[in-house]
Amino acid sequence: MFPLIRLFPQDSKIDFLGLRRITLALSLVLILGSVGMFFSRGLNLGIDFKGGLLFDLRFSEAISIDAVKDDLSALGYGTPEVQAFGSDRDAKVVFATPSAPTEDEEIAQVSAIKQAVRALYPPKLDGEDLELAQAAATEGNVEFVNGSVEYRRVENVGSKISGELAQKGALATALALLAIAAYIWFRFEWQFAIAALLALTHDVITTIGLFAVFQFTFDLPTVAAILTIAGYSINDTVVVFDRAREEMRRYNERPVIDVLNIALNRTLSRTLMTSLTTLLALLALFAFGPLVIRDFTIALMWGVVIGTYSSLFFATPLLVVMGLSARAFDKKIVDDDEDDYAAQLAAAVTQIDDDEIRARVRTDDGEERPVEAEMILPEDPENDGPVQGGRRRTRKTKKKRPLGRK
Amino acid sequence: MSYTRWWQPVLVGLVVLAGLYFAAPNLFPRTTYDENNQPQSYVPAPFMQFQVNLGLDLQGGSYRLVRVDLDDAKASYMRDVQRIGSNTLRDQGVALRAIASDTNVRFQFRDETAMLGAREILREQFPTANYTDEGAVLTVGIGDEAFEVVKQETVQSVRDTIERRIDAFGLTEPSIRIQGEDRILIEVPGVSNIDEYLEKLELSIHIVSQAGATRNPNETLFMLLPDSDRVLAPGEQPTQYLIERQECVNGSDIQGTGVDAERGIAVTFTLNSRGTKDFANCTRNNIGERLAIVLDGEVISAPNVNEAINTGAVQITGGFEFNEAKTLATLLGTGSLAAEVESIEERVVGPGLGAESIRSGAIACLVAMGLVLVFMAFSYGLFGMMANVALVVNLVLLLGLLSLFGATLTLPGIAGIVLTVGMAVDANVLVFERVREEARAGLDPGDSVAGGYGAAFSTILDANLTTVIAAILLAAFGTGPIQGFAITLTMGILTSMFTALLLTRLLINLWLDAFRPSKLPM
Numbered sequence: 002m003f004p005l006i007r008l009f010p011q012d013s014k015i016d017f018l019g020l021r022r023i024t025l026a027l028s029l030v031l032i033l034g035s036v037g038m039f040f041s042r043g044l045n046l047g048i049d050f051k052g053g054l055l056f057d058l059r060f061s062e063a064i065s066i067d068a069v070k071d072d073l074s075a076l077g078y079g080t081p082e083v084q085a086f087g088s089d090r091d092a093k094v095v096f097a098t099p100s101a102p103t104e105d106e107e108i109a110q111v112s113a114i115k116q117a118v119r120a121l122y123p124p125k126l127d128g129e130d131l132e133l134a135q136a137a138a139t140e141g142n143v144e145f146v147n148g149s150v151e152y153r154r155v156e157n158v159g160s161k162i163s164g165e166l167a168q169k170g171a172l173a174t175a176l177a178l179l180a181i182a183a184y185i186w187f188r189f190e191w192q193f194a195i196a197a198l199l200a201l202t203h204d205v206i207t208t209i210g211l212f213a214v215f216q217f218t219f220d221l222p223t224v225a226a227i228l229t230i231a232g233y234s235i236n237d238t239v240v241v242f243d244r245a246r247e248e249m250r251r252y253n254e255r256p257v258i259d260v261l262n263i264a265l266n267r268t269l270s271r272t273l274m275t276s277l278t279t280l281l282a283l284l285a286l287f288a289f290g291p292l293v294i295r296d297f298t299i300a301l302m303w304g305v306v307i308g309t310y311s312s313l314f315f316a317t318p319l320l321v322v323m324g325l326s327a328r329a330f331d332k333k334i335v336d337d338d339e340d341d342y343a344a345q346l347a348a349a350v351t352q353i354d355d356d357e358i359r360a361r362v363r364t365d366d367g368e369e370r371p372v373e374a375e376m377i378l379p380e381d382p383e384n385d386g387p388v389q390g391g392r393r394r395t396r397k398t399k400k401k402r403p404l405g406r407k
Numbered sequence: 408m409s410y411t412r413w414w415q416p417v418l419v420g421l422v423v424l425a426g427l428y429f430a431a432p433n434l435f436p437r438t439t440y441d442e443n444n445q446p447q448s449y450v451p452a453p454f455m456q457f458q459v460n461l462g463l464d465l466q467g468g469s470y471r472l473v474r475v476d477l478d479d480a481k482a483s484y485m486r487d488v489q490r491i492g493s494n495t496l497r498d499q500g501v502a503l504r505a506i507a508s509d510t511n512v513r514f515q516f517r518d519e520t521a522m523l524g525a526r527e528i529l530r531e532q533f534p535t536a537n538y539t540d541e542g543a544v545l546t547v548g549i550g551d552e553a554f555e556v557v558k559q560e561t562v563q564s565v566r567d568t569i570e571r572r573i574d575a576f577g578l579t580e581p582s583i584r585i586q587g588e589d590r591i592l593i594e595v596p597g598v599s600n601i602d603e604y605l606e607k608l609e610l611s612i613h614i615v616s617q618a619g620a621t622r623n624p625n626e627t628l629f630m631l632l633p634d635s636d637r638v639l640a641p642g643e644q645p646t647q648y649l650i651e652r653q654e655c656v657n658g659s660d661i662q663g664t665g666v667d668a669e670r671g672i673a674v675t676f677t678l679n680s681r682g683t684k685d686f687a688n689c690t691r692n693n694i695g696e697r698l699a700i701v702l703d704g705e706v707i708s709a710p711n712v713n714e715a716i717n718t719g720a721v722q723i724t725g726g727f728e729f730n731e732a733k734t735l736a737t738l739l740g741t742g743s744l745a746a747e748v749e750s751i752e753e754r755v756v757g758p759g760l761g762a763e764s765i766r767s768g769a770i771a772c773l774v775a776m777g778l779v780l781v782f783m784a785f786s787y788g789l790f791g792m793m794a795n796v797a798l799v800v801n802l803v804l805l806l807g808l809l810s811l812f813g814a815t816l817t818l819p820g821i822a823g824i825v826l827t828v829g830m831a832v833d834a835n836v837l838v839f840e841r842v843r844e845e846a847r848a849g850l851d852p853g854d855s856v857a858g859g860y861g862a863a864f865s866t867i868l869d870a871n872l873t874t875v876i877a878a879i880l881l882a883a884f885g886t887g888p889i890q891g892f893a894i895t896l897t898m899g900i901l902t903s904m905f906t907a908l909l910l911t912r913l914l915i916n917l918w919l920d921a922f923r924p925s926k927l928p929m
Contacts, residue, residue: 137733142729180880285825289770
């Protein structure tokens with residue numbers, strides 16, 4: 002078959018944790034920057050959260066945005082935001098919610114704006130609307146004249162409901178983060194749960210920061226995107242943490258930084274593969290998908306990037322900061338029998354033996370022999386030389402690693 | 408030794424076939440509706456009728472959240488107390504004067520004894536109302552319990568009226584649901600404007616006591632339009648009518664309605680037996696006077712009464728346009744809304760935009776698939792191909808599952824599917840990377856595969872469950888389109904776990920059995 006392309010190294014030895022001061026500082030800057038942008042620049046809230054009246058109009062011929070803006074401003078309901086949306090025949094118009102003393106008056110105002118806009122740009126009826134209008138016209142012997150402006154989308158969110166939507170969105174996000182952290186706590190040690198929660202918060206805050214910087218429209222789909230980002234990011238983090246825990250049980254004698262580095266390196270090609278396939282899919286959605294969800298797609302793409310970054314450079318370093326030590330896992334193996342130190346030791350030895358003797362090779366004379374397969378670790382000077390003879394890195398010289406090696 | 412148990416291909420095969428079976432109806436045209444609103448399906452016999460529901464943002468339509476004005480309902484309860492209460496008390500011979508406000512009714516009696524007697528009589532009629540007395544004055548307010556009942560009845564009645572109206576206009580497949588205590592969610596596919604169906608039309612017929620009058624705060628003064636001409640010349644003042652507070656006939660007694668275009672355009676309606684009797688009485692007693700036909704506080708027409716009308720057939724002319732008359736007749740025929748409704752959230756998508764969204768969404772989905780398929784094939788070779796089979800099957804299963812549960816596919820839902828395409832391979836990537844590691848450690852192909860799956864399983868489970876948690880919260884808190892996104896995301900995770908863990912494993916095991924390779928091609 003065709004040759005396989007290996008985009009990512011099989012056996013990388015990147016010292017992720019060595020960079021932890023830099024990356025944690027970078028994350029802190031990102032978070033502070035996001036918070037700063039949020040408060041200084043603010044979010045470009047969509048009508049979902051701000052209230053207002055939105056029209057997506059498609060005219061029968063090319064229009065000038067300024068002319069449309071002038072026409073609409075002349076209606077006397079304030080100056081709407083008008084922007085090109087797709088082709089030169091399309092315009093997106095947003096009227097702010099009229100400030101009215103009571104909700105009733107606000108609703109009346111909104112419906113007045115709607116009628117005024119419809120009168121200015123007579124709607125082109127379509128589908129059932131058209132059938133109904135035509136049927137009525139025929140019955141009444143009146144000539145039916147269809148308008149020429151296609152009302153592709155009309156949305157109106159009252160100021161009260163927009164407040165509710167914002168509240169619900171914030172609540173959903175907070176609950177999702179807590180629920181995910183609770184699950185991690187249930188499945189892992191507490192340090193992992195806290196690191197995961199902080200990493201999620203990091204991803205959410207920086208996404209909000211991105212929206213503040215570029216002033217993308219922040220609306221309901223954005224909240225959905227943020228929760229999805231949370232889901233994606235935790236997915237990534239869990240894979241790394243799972244591996245970290247596994248390696249800690251295996252190498253419970255080594256410094257935690259080394260073990261975490263092993264875990265990150267061993268999961269690196271998976272992490273990058275998955276991020277890349279997801280990004281590819283999202284790129285297709287960005288390039289070919291509907292215009293209406295473009296900002297949503299941008300948020301998701303950012304989420305994949307920041308989610309991947311945070312599992313490698315934020316969540317895992319946090320474990321070190323919180324003083325997670327591989328020794329904790331030494332004890333965990335024999336949790337049930339804590340009194341008997343000898344049993345603990347024996348269990349630990351068996352555990353290591355199991356792991357190491359699992360691998361077998363068939364020698365030339367057809368006999369199976371156990372071999373020790375071991376990842377070459379950065380701080381192990383003995384093995385640091387170049388690897389020879391193919392990619393399988395097994396050593397036939399069986400060297401038992403002493404349990405108490407420092 | 409075989410890597411495959413006999414039941415594994417059977418089980419996986421059955422699930423895949425079921426997925427195909429449930430997904431297949433979506434290949435056929437969507438159900439249409441004929442003039443009588445009867446569904447016409449195009450799905451042939453061996454398949455079930457389940458197709459994926461398209462959300463309003465994809466098929467076009469109107470989504471409207473309205474609030475029922477409960478203050479209005481309260482006021483109307485107070486008017487009932489005033490009207491029924493005064494009639495009952497008058498029948499019992501208790502003299503009084505009653506003044507209603509929006510929140511209570513004050514009954515003024517001759518003395519305290521009369522008041523106490525009247526209170527008992529009223530208590531029988533309105534047992535849940537609030538009674539406070541002060542000397543000869545009795546104030547009746549609406550109690551919490553009464554308000555609760557009024558609230559429920561009003562919202563239900565408003566919902567039913569809206570449904571009758573939408574049906575009367577011949578719109579297909581509306582969904583009208585009560586949400587919370589005073590909200591109604593109205594979703595109508597295929598139309599862009601339902602404003603006119605939400606109008607509260609109140610029609611009543613009164614006796615005119617004075618035309619062109621000036622305002623007297625104690626009387627009901629309706630201004631408007633000179634006889635049968637709703638178009639005013641510039642500068643012309645509308646005529647004002649002073650009319651009697653008590654109506655002869657009230658809109659709830661209207662039965663059949665229609666439009667008559669023979670001599671000018673007129674809305675016609677017939678009254679039920681009570682209305683006919685009231686109308687006959689009223690016209691008999693007021694020959695030579697004028698009637699005011701009042702719609703929403705405007706006098707539409709004020710004809711002279713020449714003789715008693717006993718037939719209960721009424722015609723209103725008011726300079727209507729034909730369409731206007733037609734709409735008015737239909738709305739009157741479906742009854743008045745029990746309270747006013749206010750539109751608090753509206754999302755309307757035209758059919759053009761919806762169709763475009765489906766098209767571009769489908770293209771994006773296919774391109775995403777293509778990219779991921781090629782990428783996987785080049786990264787993992789034969790195993791990548793197997794993962795690709797799983798990815799395609801995953802989409803079929805997802806579509807089948809969405810159809811089976813009648814889930815609604817929304818625009819963000821399409822994004823959810825595209826995202827699933829990207830993320831679905833994750834489980835396989837995890838497994839394959841593990842298998843590679845095991846193989847590098849010197850295990851034979853069979854053990855590498857088993858080891859890879861074993862080691863990756865709990866990771867996959869943890870990783871997916873956390874995403875499901877986020878998705879469930881989205882479904883719980885989101886509305887409409889967002890829920891659609893959460894649903895496709897959750898279902899996509901479930902189907903991708905099936906295809907990644909069971910289907911690809913089966914394919915790999917079958918391959919191992921067939922070729923007994925000494926080395927993995929990856």
